[in-house]
Amino acid sequence: MNERFRWLLGTWVLLLVLLAAEFGAGFLPLKPAVRPLILIAPVIMVAAVGIMFMQVKRGPAVVRLFAVAGLVWLCILLGLGSLDPMTRTDVYVQSTGIK
Amino acid sequence: MSETSLPHEFQYSSAAHQAETAVSGMWLFLATEVLFFGAIFLAWIYCRHWNQAGFDAGAQHTQLAIGTINTVILLTSSLVYSFGVAFIEAGNNRRLIQCCAVVWGLGFSFLILKFGLEYYKDFSDHLFPGPDFSINGALSGGARLFFVFYFVSTALHGIHMIGGLTLVGWVILRARRNEFSAVYYTPVTVVGLYWSFVDIVWIVLYALIYLVGRGP
Numbered sequence: 001m002n003e004r005f006r007w008l009l010g011t012w013v014l015l016l017v018l019l020a021a022e023f024g025a026g027f028l029p030l031k032p033a034v035r036p037l038i039l040i041a042p043v044i045m046v047a048a049v050g051i052m053f054m055q056v057k058r059g060p061a062v063v064r065l066f067a068v069a070g071l072v073w074l075c076i077l078l079g080l081g082s083l084d085p086m087t088r089t090d091v092y093v094q095s096t097g098i099k
Numbered sequence: 100m101s102e103t104s105l106p107h108e109f110q111y112s113s114a115a116h117q118a119e120t121a122v123s124g125m126w127l128f129l130a131t132e133v134l135f136f137g138a139i140f141l142a143w144i145y146c147r148h149w150n151q152a153g154f155d156a157g158a159q160h161t162q163l164a165i166g167t168i169n170t171v172i173l174l175t176s177s178l179v180y181s182f183g184v185a186f187i188e189a190g191n192n193r194r195l196i197q198c199c200a201v202v203w204g205l206g207f208s209f210l211i212l213k214f215g216l217e218y219y220k221d222f223s224d225h226l227f228p229g230p231d232f233s234i235n236g237a238l239s240g241g242a243r244l245f246f247v248f249y250f251v252s253t254a255l256h257g258i259h260m261i262g263g264l265t266l267v268g269w270v271i272l273r274a275r276r277n278e279f280s281a282v283y284y285t286p287v288t289v290v291g292l293y294w295s296f297v298d299i300v301w302i303v304l305y306a307l308i309y310l311v312g313r314g315p
Binding site for chain 1: 119122123126127129130131133134137138140141144145148149151152155163167170171174175177178180181182185291292295296298299302303305306307309310311312313314315
């Protein structure tokens with residue numbers, strides 16, 4: 001019992017440390033294109049909450065299946081959805097002067 | 100009384116089977132919620148990619164202090180709820196009620212800070228993307244898009260928070276009637292999953308709204 005409380009408390013401390021790191025990273029003079037790297041800390045925080053607070057490892061195997069399925073479909077959604085804006089090249093056509 | 104001797108609905112082989120189905124059902128629901136919020140995150144990627152300067156200019160007008168305090172509040176509420184689950188697994192109903200009451204208070208504080216203080220400041224500063232929008236010039240279009248994302252995503256998260264508070268209140272009421280014990284606490288577990296998921300959504304929104312576009 002006490003060990004479980006210690007693990008939960010340790011997770012909360014880890015989350016606060018990651019939050020502080022993320023907060024600090026928000027003020028770093030990074031180029032706009034690489035600023036989304038700040039999202040590394042929240043991704044670790046999400047994993048910590050899922051594993052320790054939501055206890056994804058407990059319960060039947062189908063729980064893990066649903067959790068993984070949610071993440072896979074999120075990756076497909078964000079991956080395919082980002083494909084167009086990330087790869088499109090704007091081609092400007094010079095005006096011919098014809099009206 | 101062991102869990103196998105607990106009453107259960109006719110379609111389940113045992114109370115344990117019923118509990119597993121309830122927990123699995125909540126995880127399936129949360130998987131659909133991932134896609135619901137995933138579309139909002141995709142909107143952020145798309146809008147920021149095409150309007151990076153204006154989008155980041157909008158982010159710099161957000162209330163970072165309130166957002167950070169609210170993040171700490173939600174992280175703490177998930178911790179306290181997990182304590183409550185651990186307590187009821189050990190059969191301590193009184194501690195469960197106390198933990199849920201703290202969680203309810205923390206969740207309510209989040210809503211007060213978000214909608215009572217932060218939204219009030221945002222509207223006072225004319226940051227709602229309407230005719231009085233205060234960010235003008237070349238960055239206005241991107242900043243408007245940012246604040247559309249901000250108001251839609253935080254309002255949807257707020258609705259989920261209200262749902263979570265209602266469920267935590269329901270757990271408190273049932274716990275006060277001594278309906279939970281060391282062998283039956285499935286509703287406590289299921290509501291905890293939902294509450295932590297709402298916390299997860301905020302962890303992501305916090306970075307997208309307050310930090311990525313802020314800069315030095």
